Amino acid sequence: MNKTAIGIDFGGTTVKSGVVREGKLLARLPPLRTHDFAGHDSLLAAIRAAIEELRQQHPEVVAVGAGLPGLVDSINGRVWQLSNVPGWEDVALTALLEEWTGLPAAIDNDANAMAYAEWLFGAGREGVNVVCVTLGTGVGGGLILDRKLYRGSRLGAGEIGQMTIDPKGAPGQYGNYGALEKYVGNAQIAERAQTLYREAGLTKTPEECSPLALEKSARAGDPVAAKVWEEIGFHIGITLCDIVWLLNPDRIVIGGGVGRAGEYVFGPIRRVIKERTMKIFHEGLTIVPAALGNDAGLIGSAALALAKATMPNDP
């Protein structure tokens, strides 16, 4: 059977699109920058043109999928609200994609698309119960449970970034207090790093405190950067311990900027989980960096569209 689909990945600032087959990108277009478009209608028109261009290159495409940050009703195909893109409220995106293309379409939360891609084609392959975490501006997650994408009763599951580190901590933007995102979101990491550098008598810009910069500094032997990673790993590890006690997964996949910091962050995460859970919980568990990088959203949204087209009750 032909298994080629278009994937569309809505990021915070760009919209990427490409043609995917069996987890591989056959073609991709230059990303659309959302701020170049005056509004919702002109952005949609540009996405429609991109899809047409990709179909001309690959007429064998049989489905279209989109992954979006925010509240997405994957069953009814509606986008309720998009993080970072004002004006997107209650858009029946699945219906629009189907009308434009005449092909079956599917939309989902971006973290679900990422988790699905990593499970089918990436670092979660062959896992039975796989927890995916993406760390960036915010912290998101997706769950594969008993070999199916788990969405929850209102399709909101996987909000790992909103889980509590300190019930008396600072309020976050979605209602919880002292949530993981308040400790390991990119802005919070930069702020914490600046504080620790200041205590060491050094002044650093936020740019010098990005995950990428902190990883380079740690690699170069900078003890402050190493301490920042240690703290980040501790906080991620605490939340993952809770998930391990609750769900007893066999695989945890960590993606996004923080996930690329290698042993500086995976070391403390693994240590915390080993120290704070029982053997049967951690001995069969592998904790690995995401494998598909920035393409996970594209690959996953295409794969979800194909899955919906071929087995409507799954995933």
Add this chain to the structure above:
Amino acid sequence: MNKTAIGIDFGGTTVKSGVVREGKLLARLPPLRTHDFAGHDSLLAAIRAAIEELRQQHPEVVAVGAGLPGLVDSINGRVWQLSNVPGWEDVALTALLEEWTGLPAAIDNDANAMAYAEWLFGAGREGVNVVCVTLGTGVGGGLILDRKLYRGSRLGAGEIGQMTIDPKGAPGQYGNYGALEKYVGNAQIAERAQTLYREAGLTKTPEECSPLALEKSARAGDPVAAKVWEEIGFHIGITLCDIVWLLNPDRIVIGGGVGRAGEYVFGPIRRVIKERTMKIFHEGLTIVPAALGNDAGLIGSAALALAKATMPNDP
């Protein structure tokens, strides 16, 4: 089809047995007190005799199930370790039950049996994603996800009592620090209540600080007891918030002594979850006391045995 089975419920100090059909107890025997038996073999012989007696009363029985506290391998039918019953290590209980009776048998963790019973016949009925918490000496849990009992990769899922309230809190017996069980286990509740009474100039025995006694005191207008329940509800609520963000369930069922305290504990739990999660997470969620009381383990273990006998790949 005949749907009658024997259920056996291993508690901390007693072993209960009965005949169950469609979630109703048709017969039950007086509980065996584990401390009356010198060892593992004599207790097993007494359980075997109980099963024979129940089968004489109800020859229509077609399966036997047992729920046990501790590490249970439900797939291979082995009990690795029993909380509170020394000498139970690596017992092939399913094979024994089948050998004794010639009937199909199943064993499972007691919290899973309770969750399964509440979902099929009790307070979790018709739920799609149901989280069950039992609060007693310890704090356990069971998960029904997408209408199936979720066990996790090493069959350890649902350890809600081990989830973190305070990462810097006191160590618990299973490895974690500041876990929920350290705040709301019966002994911890009694200790905390004694402290609060002492601060109010009152001396109370641990018995006067049991969940049942504290509920009566709160009902009688005792402000200290009310404060204890407020704190208990807060801590349970914090852990449940994390589960709500992660799993987005539609039903939470709370059983055990604490679960019977009514609004004194459900009030704060509901308030914390409403305050600390987004609307789509809490508006479709009901939080209810368990309905089957002390019979949930018996009913659930019988139901799990029937389910295994009739659909071996479920639940």
